[in-house]
Every structure is written in structure tokens, then in C-alpha cells.
Amino acid sequence: MDLPVIGAHCSLLTCNELDLLPLICVCSQRFCKKHIAADAHECPVDRSAASASAVSHPALKRCAVTSCGKPSLEAFIQDSSDTTNRIPALCSRCKLAFCVSHREPASHFCPAPSEEEVAQASLKRKNEAAHAVLARRFPTSSAVTGASKPKPKAKVPTDPKKRAALRKIEVMKLRQHALPVDAKASSSIPPEDRLFFKARTANSEKDRLSWIRKSTGTGRALDLLASHFGMTATDTRPLQLVKIDDAPDVEPQVLRNDLSLSEQLTDGDVVLVEVLSSITAGR
Template structure:
């Protein structure tokens, strides 16, 4: 409940509570005074009379009415509103902050979009071509170094670092179990893959076929089978239950090496 005004005779009893009405000849102390938009303080009685004639208050109300005239963004599907106009110099339409930097206000034809995409793609294509050429040169140097017993260990480390940066595999394989291979595919392309060292040769072939989208008929009789070969074209193992770890421990294959996956007959142990 609102506190009552007190007379001047009571002012000395509560000198620091409330505020005095600034109306001439009033000066009543009000515990919950009314403050006008012109920053003057009144009691209830004189505030009501003052608010009718206050010019500053009228101006504030007028400004509030102007703010109600919101501008809606012209971007299709956007309902953002603003009191500040952001007008495009080309089409003279208002856009919100999010869409004020749209590249165009006039729709292009599909051919114009295609031409624009081709222009934007030029730097990317040039970079990809240069990178592919650089990768081929590095691959040649690594391949030649692999043939040199003195350089083989260092070349293998370099290839392993490159494979780790781009290899794909199951995230569920613990990092301590991951073994990285550069897979040479039947299409003559390459793919960096990591597998688990506890997997068997059969499981590894199935996974490489899956992730590289190779047709796998290893469980069908009378069909060509997928097998893994070393780069010297000798089969990695013709025993499908051999584990990757056993082959690495016996140095048949090393972490980071390139291996070939190819379709062959059941009894093939060396690629042509």
C-alpha cells in the first residue's frame, strides 16, 4: 500500500525518506514520489495536474510513437524488424543487419550463376592441381627411397606422418592399435587408411573394400577374390586368419607402408 504524504510539520521526523513535491506552495514529503519525464518530482495530486501540461513529456510520447514504425527486411523469408533503415544503393530496399551485405539484389540466371562459380573455382582448381603435382613428386621420392636400404627407414617415417594427416578409419579403434597403410586400389588411385593391429587379414580386406567402395566377393565361390599384396607384388598373406600385428612383428609389413589390394584367383600368390 502506498505511503501517505506527510505535512511540513512532520518533515523533521523522517528527513531522509521520500522526496518533496516541487509544486510551489506544496513541498509535501512523499514516501513514494512521482517523477515526471522532465525529471521533476511531485506528490500524487500535483503530478496528475502537471503531466497534462508537461511539454517534455509530450515530446517523449511523440518519439515513442515514431519508434513503432518498424522497417521489415526485404530478404525473402526474413522477418527481422528495425527502426534504423539500411537501404541498398542498387534497389533502394531496406535489409536487416544480417542481410545487408548480400552480394546481389537482382536474381541471376542459372548460366550467370554457373559462370560466377567457375570464376570463383579457378584459384581452388589451381591450388589442387599444384598440390597433386607436388604429392606425385613426393610419392616418387619416397618410393625411390624405399628401394634404398639406407634411406628406407627415414622414407617410411615421412610417409607415416603424411598418412596420419589424411587417413580414414573407424574412430572406435584406439590410437595405440592403429596401423596406417597407403592402399593402392585396382583403379590405380590411392587412399590412406588406418586399421586395427588386432584385425585379421580377412577383416582388414573387408574393411578396405567397404571404405573404398570395392565389390567384395570373398565369401562367394567361383568369383575373383580381393587380396593384399606388397609393392613387390608378393601376397601379404594367403592365410586370412593372420593378424596385422603378427605380420608387423615379423616385419612382413611395416606401419606406414603402401600395400596393393587387387582382384585375383584363389591360388594367386604373386601379382602379374
């Protein structure tokens, strides 16, 4: 039985070390971490000429830990969605990608599931197994039952510590999957200068994971988001941004257009793009 080929040998003839995570240079050769630098392997490519084309290459996905700048274990996978003949290097709890140093749940402060959550997960698996048995034995009745049963809405934890831990996970997911609100925004904007949030409308089926430069004004952000959702503001139907929270004890907050978005939002917040109602306008 042949062993699977993992990694690659360093292309430098005097090294030839087998590296499990080889790095690819702009000259298309693979090197170990000791010889990836241009002067370490006498790279034949002119870096000044190659820098212009390097902008078109997607940036490597970083570790989901905000303070870590290392690439994640999924960074060098050409298509991370393709799981054929491989197990994704994701945390088993929060399903995010981390570097080697932070891959264990304890090293990236991944919250341990409570006894109630473990019991709910076990009950869910049992229910799914029971539905599968019913579907095999009574395909018609099970299909009708499944179609008529509405999808339950995720519960918001009431414990402040659990809500804070859940928010940290949501922010980490936002940092990995958020898209720029401004299509002209440069990908070179550092993460610390970006505001990560979720945007929705009253009719949208799911939130838009977004980021915007922190210095952007709320009025400008409103125009960009309205364009994304196909909404147009008029004199009779002006638009506004409202900060909302899924927790029942938090009141919605209408954002001021004369302030920047970062002065009124923090990472992980949810904003609603809506038509300014007559009740709100009269306040």
C-alpha cells in the first residue's frame, strides 16, 4: 500500500527538505520556511515587476485569532470547500480555521459547550435518527410533516458570559467571510481599520456579512448598503440605518448620519436598512 504524498521537497537543491506546509514563491517554486525569501534561493523573478501582478492574487487566510498574523491551516488549500479525501482543519466546536499554535479549542478560548447544549445536541441527533427511520418506512407522511414544521429560530443566551463568548465567535467568522461594502475599497486596508458588521433588510432572508473602513460616515454607508439591497431613497421614502439586537431586552437604535459608523457600532453589530417611518420622523 502506497503512503499518501504529503507536502513537498524544498526546491533548493542544497536543501531538499520535505516540508509538510511548503511555501510557493512568485517564481512558482516551492520552498521551506528557511528558503522562501528571495535572497535565500536566488529568485530569478524581478520582485518590483512582479509586485503589480501580485495584487491580483487572493491574500492567504489568516488565523481566526485576531492578534495572530500566521496563516491558518486552510490557507494553502486551493479550494477549501473541496473535502474530497481530506478532513478540513477546522475547530470541532466553532468551525473556524486557525494556525498550528491556535488549532486546539483551549488555545483560542473556544467556549466549552454547557451541559444543556450537550443535551440539546444529543436530543437533536436522536430526533434526526427517528425522522430518518420514519422517512424510510412512511415516506409520504414524513415528507408532509417535515414540510409543515417551521424551522426553529436560534435562541439567544441569557447568560452575559455565554453571550460574550458567542459574540467573539461571530466576530471571528465575520473577519473571515465579510465582504467590503464599498467595491472600491482596497484589500490592503488593515483589519484594525475595518468595522465588521451584519446588514439586513426587513425582507432579506439572511444577513450580509460586511466590512467598511472605520472612518466612513454613516450617511455614506447607508447609500452603499441601500445600493447592495436594491433600495432607493426618495423625498417621500427616505432611508435610515437602525442598530438592532436579537436579545429581547435591547431596544433598536436609529443611527445618526452626521457621525461615522464606527462611532455608533462595534464589531459584530447588526444594522437594519429600512424606510424612515412617519413615527420615527416625527420624533
